[in-house]
Structure formats: structure tokens, C-alpha cells
Amino acid sequence: MDAIRAWRMQMLTRADRTANPLWGAYDFYTLSAMRDAFFHMREKRFTIPEIAAALAALGLEFRGSRFSAAMRDALARANAPAPESRDLGAWDAFERRNPRCVLEMYQFWCRRPD
Secondary structure, three states: OHHHHHHHHHHHOOOOHHHOHHHHOHHHHOHHHHHHHHOOOOOOOOOHHHHHHHHHHHOOEEEEEEOOHHHHHHHHHOOOOOOOOOOHHHHHHHHHHOOOOOOOOOEEEEEOOO
């Protein structure tokens, strides 16, 4: 934990604070969330196309995402798809144009089609 605290302090004291995308990340401000988000030993990051492929392979349909109020505001300012949008292609295109915009972990719902 001391190493994580030291790393966070280093990020807080950098001269380029305004350009650092971590400042907008909810996970940056609590030690346990920071450890889980940035230093997790078994973390596997999925791209949106990988999520879409996994859902298809499992026979599931994407039903929408959930974001914090702050992230919803940031996404609205960036002309992102609405959080309730079910168009994974639109989300993928948005992330490719704005790689630093989505700083939170996606929470999304899926279900088996009727």
C-alpha cells in the first residue's frame, strides 16, 4: 500500500496536473479503488469489440451501461452516445476518438434474448 500511496503522491505533485487523465477518475481518490483499478494483478482489460464478441458467443444481448453522475456529465460534454445507448459500435467509435474520456470501469447489463 505504501508504494501505491507514493505513486499517487507522485501523480499529485506533477507539473502537468491538468493534462493527467487520472485526476478525473473516481478510482484515483480511494486507496482500495486505486489498487483495484490500476494495480490489480489479474486485471484483464476488454475492448468494446471484445465485449461484443463475448456477448455474441454467450448468446447475450447488450442492454446498456451505468456511469457516475460526473462521468455522465463528462460524456455529455464530449458528445458521447447516451449511457443507455445499446449501440456498441457507437461506443467503440467514440472511445477511439476520445481515448482518455472514459476513465471509469464500465458497468453494463446484458440478458438472454426473449
